[in-house]
Amino acid sequence: MLNIGILGCGRIGQVHAGSIAGLANARVSAVSDAFPAAAEALAASHNAQVSTTEQIIADPAIDAVVIGTPTDTHYDLIHQSARAGKAIFCEKPVDMSADRIRDCIKVVEENNVAFLTGFNRRFDPNFAHIQAAIRAGDIGDVEILTILSRDPSAPPVEYIKSSGGLFRDMMIHDLDMARFMLGEEITQVFAVGSSLVDPEIGKAGDVDTAAVTLTTASGRICQISNSRRATYGYDQRLEVHGSKGMLRAENLLENNVEMATADGFAKAPAQHFFLERYQAAYSVEMAHFVDSVLAGTPPAPSIHDGLQAQILADAAALSLETGAPVNL
Amino acid sequence: MLNIGILGCGRIGQVHAGSIAGLANARVSAVSDAFPAAAEALAASHNAQVSTTEQIIADPAIDAVVIGTPTDTHYDLIHQSARAGKAIFCEKPVDMSADRIRDCIKVVEENNVAFLTGFNRRFDPNFAHIQAAIRAGDIGDVEILTILSRDPSAPPVEYIKSSGGLFRDMMIHDLDMARFMLGEEITQVFAVGSSLVDPEIGKAGDVDTAAVTLTTASGRICQISNSRRATYGYDQRLEVHGSKGMLRAENLLENNVEMATADGFAKAPAQHFFLERYQAAYSVEMAHFVDSVLAGTPPAPSIHDGLQAQILADAAALSLETGAPVNL
Amino acid sequence: MLNIGILGCGRIGQVHAGSIAGLANARVSAVSDAFPAAAEALAASHNAQVSTTEQIIADPAIDAVVIGTPTDTHYDLIHQSARAGKAIFCEKPVDMSADRIRDCIKVVEENNVAFLTGFNRRFDPNFAHIQAAIRAGDIGDVEILTILSRDPSAPPVEYIKSSGGLFRDMMIHDLDMARFMLGEEITQVFAVGSSLVDPEIGKAGDVDTAAVTLTTASGRICQISNSRRATYGYDQRLEVHGSKGMLRAENLLENNVEMATADGFAKAPAQHFFLERYQAAYSVEMAHFVDSVLAGTPPAPSIHDGLQAQILADAAALSLETGAPVNL
């Protein structure tokens, strides 16, 4: 039984608490939040203690923490939790600065604590199935990876301004997925981008439509395209072309009913909300974290994976700025 | 090179002439029609002779005839053509009366001429692929056959009145398909039916919505359902459940483009027109007829298949009338 | 907050307890089982009391009971629970005898307690979506309903012997679904059946492959086919043909990945296990029960629905025995 403290009782903290409640070998022991009411509500529905972040980190009965607080607090919470010997489940991004992530790696490794970077998409049953099939050799050598990823709608421009930009805020998930699928480190990044969805995003210095080409030392190629808006839902697809075949994952729809009328055959839109779309992924992710910590094996994606994704996002942003490919 | 005479230059005669034009080992030598203009137009586009039915049947240079004239003329044309030693491609139904088909069988067999009953759907590439897979044992023993067959829209009630009714006019195709797929003769027929599409059809003594259950001696089961109207096109599907698996054929759509919008994912309606839907089937059917005649092997479906389908249609009509299953 | 007692802690009792745990407005207060160990395990994981059935029914703090015990105990538990004023969630079938279900209806109505018959499939999101679309008029008038329902594999013949036969044990779900979708009571039942899957089932006097034709007063038609074995998983499909269009639900697969190789395009089998296949349905079902009881509105499907399905299953069995349609 793993006793877990939830740091941050917002939307994502609630999701993780729900995942823990579904596990036989873990429980939500304590929760904390800057807003007491949020902590109280979450505690009540899970029969957990309302506490402070300091108390949770200091409590020897707590084995692990889930860090679901704002990104700029991750650095300190990781340092404190690692020093207190807690296993750490940290939401992505670990930090907006690669150098600060390197600091976090240092403290995590010095204190030898388990650490999982919350790239939830790796745990999506379909994406995970594809990665396992690749590893099993089902399609031979990976040659071309195509990732099509579009959000249902753009966030407010105010959010955009503090988000670090499309590459660090949105494409970072796809960049991590590329590493997960390619099975080889990326050596070059080339990015293009435009502001086609919302001119305010362009005025704020960001793009809302972008495409990246990644290559590896052995010549594997990955193409990613992003849009901040897809009228038909949260578009999350990928396919891997290999020497012996191809694997692909299509969108999950709101339901699977087909309706035929004089207009033709119609199905529902793709699931819109990321928490619904990745509900299964979040559950599997938490189960993997808990099982790993209890077994004493390192969970994945690691904090190094968190760093590599950030380095790729930085490289994509630099490529867009300079108009030239960036070699890593 | 097989020299073919086309008897009847209407819509179906034109289709068969077109199929012959695509073959390297056959040609349209002569055509006849009650309306001279129809014969002349077809002859011109195929560089063939305009002739009379009598001349075609009497012409020793003609090897085979395609009978595409009204059903009530089939009986005489089959008799004349068989006696003249022509190979015969006859549109379905051979005749509306099982007894008269038996007469035709007699003359065909006495004169030992090749005969193909035009159940075109057997030659649809998907249905033919399924039947070949069944025969190859891909799904083990056939257990349940499901045929979903709906026309895009009901014919005029005047047509209905002279059509012999839904079972003899429309479901006869499905009854032949059932025999083709089941691989065993049918021993019992139970039918239900209603007039839901057009009340005038009901007043004319026919049904426009019907379902039939067929069983065989070994216990195989087939369910067929028909409607005279499907808003989404010409609905032609079937599936076969066997001891080792299942095979099915879905509809062919007007195109394969998928459009995604806020309303969801949309595809085109099913192809509406039977000549478009079964274009490939008509071509393969004619190629099979020509190849069989040239090789001296019997084409299929035979005139016996034409008789059996008629017997099943009669049984379905009787079952609907009596409300009880009919044993064969 | 609805306090619920679980009567029977086997597989289905555990499923319902899990559904309750996911609800904010209900909780598992007490559980009972003939095997104390089963009750203790379920109580522990839900922080509930281990109790006896008698105590639960007598406890005024318990608002509702979930009856998940063997079918032959339902009759007494319904009587006791109704007299104690409990809301009742009863697994299907209510009882194997229509007359005994009528007794249960009497006691439920006399005591004016809420009652839900556990036809879980009505709550499957896809089937429920179809029924709602029908009710909304999206496809006009219902004309033909087709239900294809096959189990992954046949149960042991010992189970078959006490099951009441295929119609009462397996097809009863489809018969209820037919009533749910047709929107009109069924007036005639015709059944055929064979033993093709396992000859032992035939020797035990049952069939393992069956097809039923249902008709309503206005002429709507439903065809159902069942097999006790589908190599490709738990096959659960239906489609509704209406005057304005068609709605259908396809199978849910183990995952949605497509793999392309030289053999073609491949997807995973259908989900095999009914608890996995209908997991979402069970959750929605319990939520509906809890919400209805708390709101004081009658849950559905009602005990009358349980009776009607049993009457249809009895009629199908009689039709198979007599070889003739049975009018209701």
Next chain:
Amino acid sequence: MLNIGILGCGRIGQVHAGSIAGLANARVSAVSDAFPAAAEALAASHNAQVSTTEQIIADPAIDAVVIGTPTDTHYDLIHQSARAGKAIFCEKPVDMSADRIRDCIKVVEENNVAFLTGFNRRFDPNFAHIQAAIRAGDIGDVEILTILSRDPSAPPVEYIKSSGGLFRDMMIHDLDMARFMLGEEITQVFAVGSSLVDPEIGKAGDVDTAAVTLTTASGRICQISNSRRATYGYDQRLEVHGSKGMLRAENLLENNVEMATADGFAKAPAQHFFLERYQAAYSVEMAHFVDSVLAGTPPAPSIHDGLQAQILADAAALSLETGAPVNL
């Protein structure tokens, strides 16, 4: 009635002759080929004259020529045919050199003859439907175009050496398609490529796996990826993401039958052979050429389209060589 001369009776000449035979308003009048036997066979099956290229071009009774000879002969044949006033249907590429294509444009324009560049894929019914839907505004403004294009298997390395390389030989089709769909000229090309399929291709100085990123002045983005080998057939897909929705075309399979077994659900591979895959496209292409010439309207794609595609292919090759994006 358009009288057409076929120059070159190889595989593609035969395809075009077959398309013409299916048209009511055109006919194959004469054919020529360096190999007399090829010309004779094609003439026989179409009742046409065997002739020489010079005679065909000089014959005033011939309205149009189809140039299906080797690429290095196109330049002279275009000059001669244009000066003789023939309408010209020329296979792609017009020429391997952009400058030489500019010469051809000059002679075509000076002589004011109709000219169609044989980018057959524009006439594929699905791709054409997508382009028409874009033009109709169905998905709003085009933002991201994704083209996935893989050949079933790599050609012999000897062919590769004289092919002009992957960009000029294979991707040129996709580059033309990009122009067709984007609705705006391309201003930047960035290419990456590797030799992953056949090391001999790499030794010959070419790539067999490549990806290109195209951008337009308004910020539209296109990603193309190519492989010389796809085990599952001729992979030809594209999708267009727009401000109001998305359109996509999937592969055409060898048949549409689905087989379900314990391994899951299986469909046939994609059609392998380009003449089969694009059979419908070739027919529509020829019909468009004939109709345009008869109507006196310019056919499309024009010779300018042929030039632009060549310029893009050259730019892609240069980008691969230099490792930098190429601005146009």
